[in-house]
Amino acid sequence: MDAAIDLTDRSKALDLANIRAQLIRLEDTITFHLIERVQFPLNKTIYVAGGVKIPGSELSLMDYLLREQERLQSRVRRYESPDEHPFFPDALEKPILEPLEYPTIVHTNTVNVNASIKQRYVDEILPSVCPNVRADRGASKENYGSSATCDVNLLQALSRRIHFGKFVAESKFQENPEKFVQLIKAKDEKGIDDAITNLKVEQKVLERIKMKAQTYGSDPALAEYSNKVDADAVVNLYKSTIIPLTKIVEVEYLLERLKGTQWE
Numbered sequence: 001m002d003a004a005i006d007l008t009d010r011s012k013a014l015d016l017a018n019i020r021a022q023l024i025r026l027e028d029t030i031t032f033h034l035i036e037r038v039q040f041p042l043n044k045t046i047y048v049a050g051g052v053k054i055p056g057s058e059l060s061l062m063d064y065l066l067r068e069q070e071r072l073q074s075r076v077r078r079y080e081s082p083d084e085h086p087f088f089p090d091a092l093e094k095p096i097l098e099p100l101e102y103p104t105i106v107h108t109n110t111v112n113v114n115a116s117i118k119q120r121y122v123d124e125i126l127p128s129v130c131p132n133v134r135a136d137r138g139a140s141k142e143n144y145g146s147s148a149t150c151d152v153n154l155l156q157a158l159s160r161r162i163h164f165g166k167f168v169a170e171s172k173f174q175e176n177p178e179k180f181v182q183l184i185k186a187k188d189e190k191g192i193d194d195a196i197t198n199l200k201v202e203q204k205v206l207e208r209i210k211m212k213a214q215t216y217g218s219d220p221a222l223a224e225y226s227n228k229v230d231a232d233a234v235v236n237l238y239k240s241t242i243i244p245l246t247k248i249v250e251v252e253y254l255l256e257r258l259k260g261t262q263w264e
C-alpha cells in the first residue's frame with residue numbers, strides 16, 4: 001500500500017541502503033500503531049474464537065476483521081505487491097484494478113511467517129504493551145472494535161517489516177552468490193544465519209526504536225500525557241520478535257533460493 005520503496009525499479013528495490021531506509025520508515029509506522037493500540041485494555045475476548053458472536057463466522061473478532069480487511073484490500077491489488085503477504089490467503093479475491101507490471105525482484109518462494117507473527121503478537125506482544133491486562137470492559141462497552149482495528153493495522157505493518165527480510169536476503173545473495181550457494185547447498189542454516197547477521201545494524205535499530213518510542217510517546221506540551229507506550233516493551237518487541245523473525249525469513253528465503261536455478 002504505502003510502498004515508499006519503488007518496487008517497479010529492481011535495482012533500487014535491491015539496494016540494501018534503500019531497503020534499510022524502508023525498514024526505518026516502518027519503525028515510525030509500527031510505533032504509532034502501537035501508541036494507538038495501547039490506549040485500550042488488552043480485551044482478551046476479541047482474540048478468542050467465539051469470544052464475540054459474529055453471524056456466519058466462527059473466527060475471533062480480530063481474525064474476522066483481519067480476514068475481511070484482506071479480502072477488501074485484495075480487490076485493490078494489495079497482495080499483488082511482492083512486499084505484501086496475507087494472513088488469510090484463501091480470502092483473497094480478483095482485483096478490480098488492472099494488474100501492475102512488477103519486475104521479478106525476489107526469487108519465487110513460499111515463505112510466509114504470518115502465523116508466527118500473529119501468535120507472538122497475541123500471546124506475547126500485546127500483554128507486554130497493553131495496560132490493564134486483566135481489564136475487559138466487555139462488548140457492551142466501547143473499544144472492542146477500536147482494539148481490533150488497531151490490531152489489524154499493527155499486524156499488517158509487522159508483516160511488511162518482517163517479510164522485507166526477503167529483499168534484504170536477495171540483496172545479500174547478489175552481493176556474494178558463491179558464498180551463499182555453498183552454504184545453501186550444504187543446508188547450513190547456522191552458517192546462513194551468521195552470514196546475514198549484522199549486529200551493528202541490529203544495535204542501531206534497537207537504539208533508534210527506543211528513542212522513537214520515548215519521543216513519539218511523549219507530548220512536548222502536555223507532560224501528563226507522556227509515556228503513551230512503554231519504550232522498553234517496544235525495544236523488546238524488536239529484540240525478541242521483529243528482528244529474529246526477519247532473520248528467519250531471510251534464512252528460509254535463502255534455503256529456497258537455488259530452486260529452478262543453474263545452482264540447483
Ligand SMILES: C=C(O[C@@H]1C=C(C(=O)O)C=C[C@H]1O)C(=O)O
Binds near residue numbers: 020165197198244
Ligand atoms: C535486515 C537486515 O538483516 C538482519 C536483520 C536486521 C533487522 O531485522 O533489523 C538487522 C540486521 C541483520 O542482522 C539488515 O542487514 O539490514
